[in-house]
Amino acid sequence: MKNGLPLAIDVVEAPASKIDAVDFENLVFGNVFTDHMMMCDYEDGEWQTPRIQPYGPIQLEPSAKVFHYGQAIFEGMKAFKDDEDQVWLFRPEANIDRFNRSSVRLAIPEFPKEVFLEGLETLLNLDRDWIKQGFGSSLYIRPFVIATEPGVSASPSKNYKFMIICSPAKAYYSGEVRVVFAEQFSRAANGGVGFAKAAGNYGAQFYPTNLAKQEGFQQIVWTDASTHEYLEEAGTMNIFFRVGDKLLTAPISDRILDGITRKSVIALAEEFKVPVEVRRVTVKEIVEAAEKGELKEMFGAGTAATINPIKGFGYQGKRYELPEQENSYASFFKTKLMEIQYNKAEDKFGWRYLVKEK
Amino acid sequence: MKNGLPLAIDVVEAPASKIDAVDFENLVFGNVFTDHMMMCDYEDGEWQTPRIQPYGPIQLEPSAKVFHYGQAIFEGMKAFKDDEDQVWLFRPEANIDRFNRSSVRLAIPEFPKEVFLEGLETLLNLDRDWIKQGFGSSLYIRPFVIATEPGVSASPSKNYKFMIICSPAKAYYSGEVRVVFAEQFSRAANGGVGFAKAAGNYGAQFYPTNLAKQEGFQQIVWTDASTHEYLEEAGTMNIFFRVGDKLLTAPISDRILDGITRKSVIALAEEFKVPVEVRRVTVKEIVEAAEKGELKEMFGAGTAATINPIKGFGYQGKRYELPEQENSYASFFKTKLMEIQYNKAEDKFGWRYLVKEK
Structure with missing residues (x-):
């Protein structure tokens, strides 16, 4: 130019x-x-x-x-x-x-x-x-x-x-989604390209995802490559956990994509006084919360699906099902986001961008 | 088919x-x-x-x-x-x-x-x-x-x-090669695709390599992403260190390419009674060996260059030059490999493969 x-x-x-x-x-x-x-x-x-x-x-x-x-x-x-x-x-x-x-x-x-x-x-x-x-x-x-x-x-x-x-x-519906927490394979290294939408980040996930599918899981929640103790993201979406009434999600890093749906959910949570903690989330705390019945929801956030509810997860050969939620955070945030996207609600944050007819 | x-x-x-x-x-x-x-x-x-x-x-x-x-x-x-x-x-x-x-x-x-x-x-x-x-x-x-x-x-x-x-x-000559040991960026994660010749592994190295070039280094020797304490490979070649008369190179793993030139060098070293240790190599031991004058050589091994001698390295802002070697391992192995490749020496290992005229 x-x-x-x-x-x-x-x-x-x-x-x-x-x-x-x-x-x-x-x-x-x-x-x-x-x-x-x-x-x-x-x-x-x-x-x-x-x-x-x-x-x-x-x-x-x-x-x-x-x-x-x-x-x-x-x-x-x-x-x-x-x-x-x-x-x-x-x-x-x-x-x-x-x-x-x-x-x-x-x-x-x-x-x-x-x-x-x-x-x-x-x-x-x-x-x-x-x-x-x-x-x-x-x-x-x-x-x-x-x-x-x-x-x-x-x-x-x-x-x-x-x-x-x-x-x-059309409305993205991929069937019921269950995820497995990564124990062996990894998506991204410290100092690597995990934060970028680099083509190679995606092809590298296909083989482990195929293995997960054979076990009945549609997606993998990637953990940190060094210890596999921290939950990071799901490759095509960021991940949120609802423990009690608190929403948890991992902070962005050089391994985790700075998802636009993710940060919109965080902003909406703050607006609507949903307690949200952006911090490292351990596999251990989520498994324990699931065992105690405190893990109420998990959902993915990304452009393709907007918000993708997750019905259950697997870890170390065990399977955990999440309860049905009457007033789920997933559907609340999905509705709030779509109302803004489709010009059906006030746009407090200035997120909507009008494509002018020419 | x-x-x-x-x-x-x-x-x-x-x-x-x-x-x-x-x-x-x-x-x-x-x-x-x-x-x-x-x-x-x-x-x-x-x-x-x-x-x-x-x-x-x-x-x-x-x-x-x-x-x-x-x-x-x-x-x-x-x-x-x-x-x-x-x-x-x-x-x-x-x-x-x-x-x-x-x-x-x-x-x-x-x-x-x-x-x-x-x-x-x-x-x-x-x-x-x-x-x-x-x-x-x-x-x-x-x-x-x-x-x-x-x-x-x-x-x-x-x-x-x-x-x-x-x-x-033609004979691959890329000028004098100096490398820098990675302190921040990484090439591969545990459980990732580092061992594969996946296209995305290469594009991901271009940016850090550009930064290294600005500092006067032609290539990066990647270290493990978790601690940056272990020397792994150089992205387009595996790396060998000569400390005293001992040859050191990292073992292959899910992060390190199983280089064919690499394993041929190891086999030749064993044949010619060059002491060779295939084990994790720490940044610390190589820096200390360089400081004591015991680091005699470094070289890369890969198909494009066969053996690529390395003249020096950088780490934590310090630069280390390697001495000229009269009887260098790099030129010894390069000659031995080329004699086999060009049908000028006995092929004990059965490595040569004749392309039959049709």
């Missing part, structure tokens, strides 16, 4: 929309993409003119560094439509800031915030019809950047491709 | 060779690729018919899982040409076994060993002219597999692409 030049985005519209072929009642998460995508290449030491073009495949050299060295990061965001057909984002600047923090850790050049937001708004306006009204319906937004320089020497790429692709989503 | 069918590889030869355009005297590592590449797709739960075709770009959906979740692994191998124009591989089955161990950890289906080797030999025969005679000249071979299924749900891909690409290499 040449300094001093006004912000310009090249737009090539799709000749026809694919939207009529999509069954919006039966969407599988992340499988269908909208008519357009945003793309911007980093070459000669700077981001070039961003473009929006019809969604379609990309061509890369087989030696492109993303294939060999995992130099790639991403974000997850959502757009929501209110009853007046206005489109809203939720805390988009927090995602863009984290996108750039992830980039720095992966030696990827940061992407200019204003171009990100301007491009995203242009894209959302083009694909506005793909965002459906109604609690639970949303457009899942996937910004990412990949290292495209050809060549297999293990060094940072000189070229990158920034992209945003979008996928319509 | 249908069971029971005889092994068949579809071969499409390049209409013309690019070889005349290549300056073999001034090769940059991993920048130029030969005329052909091997490719095999995993679809419908099995590896399909492998093919060899002209080297060229590949097309993927922007939602392909490799871009988002780093589900990708690779290997590094070399082919050597002897004075009779015979082409040799070095311990190829060890690479293929490790390729499949990496695949398992990344939830990628294993690739059949015999197809890997048969395809590689066919490819090497087609691109035989790209392998030049002479100590130091070789063909660097990069097998890799990437997750190609479109869709951004964080789960293992159903489709994969296996590829082998090849790049002619």
Whole structure:
């Protein structure tokens, strides 16, 4: 992006929309993409003119560094439509800031915030019809950047491709979720990339998660790699525990993602006087609380599911079921968050971001 | 690959060779690729018919899982040409076994060993002219597999692409190498993917390595993430220390790559009665040995460089230079390895593998 030049985005519209072929009642998460995508290449030491073009495949050299060295990061965001057909984002600047923090850790050049937001708004306006009204319906937004320089020497790429692709989503329901506390495998090291949305953090979880699934658990709650004594996060979501009426969650660190849903839950808990403690949470205290009947709830917090209630957990071969809750924190926070996201409640924190029609 | 069918590889030869355009005297590592590449797709739960075709770009959906979740692994191998124009591989089955161990950890289906080797030999025969005679000249071979299924749900891909690409290499000389011992950043967690050649392990090292380079160090010797007290590996090579006349190197673990050059050095050390200890090596003992003048050498061992002598190291802001060695272990082992690789010495261990002309 040449300094001093006004912000310009090249737009090539799709000749026809694919939207009529999509069954919006039966969407599988992340499988269908909208008519357009945003793309911007980093070459000669700077981001070039961003473009929006019809969604379609990309061509890369087989030696492109993303294939060999995992130099790639991403974000997850959502757009929501209110009853007046206005489109809203939720805390988009927090995602863009984290996108750039992830980039720095992966030696990827940061992407200019204003171009990100301007491009995203242009894209959302083009694909506005793909965002459906109604609690639970949303457009899942996937910004990412990949290292495209050809060549297999293990060094940072000189070229990158920034992209945003979008996928319509229904209310995320993944069935009943039970988790297992990690005793052997780990997600992240101290001084590693666990806090970043680095591509490699996710592929590394698939094998242990497959093993967990064979035991009847849908996800793993990762523990610290050094001792496995502290509960950290679940890889695609941060984790909250309700012990008595107190809400507990681990502090962010270089191993734990600074989840935007997580920090929104903490802010809402403070607003609604739910006692919340952000501190290291031990496996021992949660197991003991479960045994005493004091562990009332566990839930995950993340962009895809917003709040994902957890029905039980496993640890050292034992299984613990959580009781049904009449007034669960999980559903309370989910409702409060969605009311803000869908413009149905006051937005005290200034989290909603209106996508202006152009 | 249908069971029971005889092994068949579809071969499409390049209409013309690019070889005349290549300056073999001034090769940059991993920048130029030969005329052909091997490719095999995993679809419908099995590896399909492998093919060899002209080297060229590949097309993927922007939602392909490799871009988002780093589900990708690779290997590094070399082919050597002897004075009779015979082409040799070095311990190829060890690479293929490790390729499949990496695949398992990344939830990628294993690739059949015999197809890997048969395809590689066919490819090497087609691109035989790209392998030049002479100590130091070789063909660097990069097998890799990437997750190609479109869709951004964080789960293992159903489709994969296996590829082998090849790049002619000269004697690897990267200038004088000094390393810094990691005090803050880490490469791998206990129970993580450090032992695998997972793509994400490499991109994660670029940022800390850039910081090290600003301080005048070319590489980082990673320490254990829990305490930073033990020296582990250097990310693209395993590390050996010579204290007095004793050779020390860390044992392999779930954080440390089972390097083929590493284990070949250990075997040669035993053969030639060089005292070698495979045990955890502390930062403290190496710093103390350096201060007492007992640290005679450090070197890295890996496929790209074979043996890479290290001139000095940094730790806690102090710099330590290593003395010049008349009869260095590094050059001894490098010569011994190359004599075997180039068919110039007896191959007691059965490490050489002849690529039969077809």
